[in-house]
Amino acid sequence: MKKDYNLYELTKMLERICQAHPIVGNFLTNVYQLGETDNITYPVVALTLNNVTRRENTLDFSLNILYADRLTDNRDNTIAVQNVGITILLEMLNLLHNHTNVIVPADYQIIPFQEQFADNTAGVYVPVILKVPNYVGDCTWIDPDCIECQA
Numbered sequence: 488m489k490k491d492y493n494l495y496e497l498t499k500m501l502e503r504i505c506q507a508h509p510i511v512g513n514f515l516t517n518v519y520q521l522g523e524t525d526n527i528t529y530p531v532v533a534l535t536l537n538n539v540t541r542r543e544n545t546l547d548f549s550l551n552i553l554y555a556d557r558l559t560d561n562r563d564n565t566i567a568v569q570n571v572g573i574t575i576l577l578e579m580l581n582l583l584h585n586h587t588n589v590i591v592p593a594d595y596q597i598i599p600f601q602e603q604f605a606d607n608t609a610g611v612y613v614p615v616i617l618k619v620p621n622y623v624g625d626c627t628w629i630d631p632d633c634i635e636c637q638a
Contacts, residue, residue: 492589492619497548498534500587504579505532511554511575518553521604529606530556530568532575537614545590545618552576555610558601565609569599572611583617590618 492500498516505514512528518535521527537549554572558564576597584591592615601609
C-alpha cells in the first residue's frame, strides 16, 4: 500500500534505498558533511533541502540529491564516476515514482561536477522537486482554544 510522507519519512525512505543499493556506501542528510570529515565510505549519496512549498494538495520538497565518489590521483575515472552516478540517481527516482506516492517530475536535469571536499571527488546531482500528498492542517491535534478546530 502506498502512503503519504513528511520530510522525515521521505529522508528515511531515501536512506533505506541507499542502504539497500549494492553500490552506495553512505547516505548523508547534509551535503556539507562531505567537507567536514575524511572518513566517509564512498560512494556517497547526500541531500540538501532547499525549501518546502505547501500547495493545496501537496507538500513540495525542493531537494538536491548528490552522488559522489573519489577520483584517482590523475582523475582519469571522472567520466566513469559520473556515469555510475547518473544511473544511481535515475534508479532512485524511478523507484520513488513507480513504488510510492511520491510524485517525481517527468523532466529533470542531472548535473555533473568535480569538487574538492575532504577528498577529490566527482559525481552528479539532481535539483528536483518531490511532491507528496498534503494532509497537514486537517487538525490532527486537538486544542480547545483553536478557533479553526471548533465546530
